[in-house]
Amino acid sequence: MTPSKQPERRLIASNKKARHEYTVLRTYEAGIVLVGTEVKSLREGRASLVDAFAHERDGEIMLYGLHIAEYTYGTWTNHAPRRTRKLLLHRSEIKRILETVREGGLTMVPLSMYFDNGYAKVELAVARGKRTYDKRQTMAERDANREIARELGRHLKGHPRRP
Template identity: 45%
Template sequence: MGKGESRVLAQNRKASHEYFIEETVEAGLVLQGTEIKSIRRGKVNIQDAFARVENGEAFVYNMHISQYEQGNRYNHDPLRTRKLLMHQKEINKLGPAADKAGYALIPLKIYIKNGFAKVLVGLGRGKKMYDKRESLKKQTAQREMQRAFRDHQKM
């Protein structure tokens, strides 16, 4: 892997099913101790994670980073609240938008970029049940078209 490339370590697949993602922002993470070692091994889970803006700073909650096996007493708390590193302009833009009813800040991906752990945070608007059904119908129709096209090409 080259210097500018990134490697996705965790993805929140459920987010696209639960939310309409309207805007995304790349943010750094403030980590301590052995957390980066666990992240590099892919021992991170963001399924239930969410972000919040408090006092002009962004934080991510419920992001589970497993303890590092060789970490002994210097290990970290797996569910600790972690600060997100974002420009103040981005925080000022996303904070009020996320406070509106039906909106949330959701971590979508965690990846390593230029040696640093990054989080792709999305501003999502919650889907209603009928929206979810509509999305599933579109995906199924798209899959069927792809399959039919592929089968037709083999002939």
């Protein structure tokens, strides 16, 4: 019996700041329309999601601000690093996302970009912006959980509790 083939998923870039700045309500996986030199540059891992966001244009969802560095060995056919790129989603998903976003106070933020079986994908989140006190509360919870895990580890290893 042959072992089942696991889907190959290779991370290109992630937007760590997005999880700090936004409360993620729902995530979607979307394909992305790219040109040849963009794919080659992504295979080298040269992308940044820091300033990227998604927005609706003509009934389709477009990704703005995604930086894919020019391909080093490219010629005059190289791509523009920050061009607007179309996201590939089913019509029903687009409709559902846009209805949710139009409720107010919500936005579309890319969380990560990866290759899935050779296809470039973007993990798109419908999110609500966090207020400053929400960010402080999240950081406090994370610190408390880290301290609990540390104490539990000490206890399991038989080390005495620190004063």
